[in-house]
Amino acid sequence: MQQIARNVLGLLGAVALMAVLAIAAFIVARSNPTISVGWFFAAAGVSYTMIILLVLHKE
Numbered sequence: 599m600q601q602i603a604r605n606v607l608g609l610l611g612a613v614a615l616m617a618v619l620a621i622a623a624f625i626v627a628r629s630n631p632t633i634s635v636g637w638f639f640a641a642a643g644v645s646y647t648m649i650i651l652l653v654l655h656k657e
Contacts, residue, residue, distance in 0.1 A: 608653060615646060 619642040627635045 611653075612646075612650060615649065619646060 623635055623638050623642065626633055626638055
């Protein structure tokens, strides 16, 4: 039961992190149109993947 709760909390945390990254990308895109949002999404995707892999490795 604890494993299921940990997995559900991990999933909710991952969704929350994705929402924060999307909001940050929207703010960056609206505040400075000369910045390519693609680079931001690429960096966010790499950091998101590393965080998820770190969390999965701890189990």
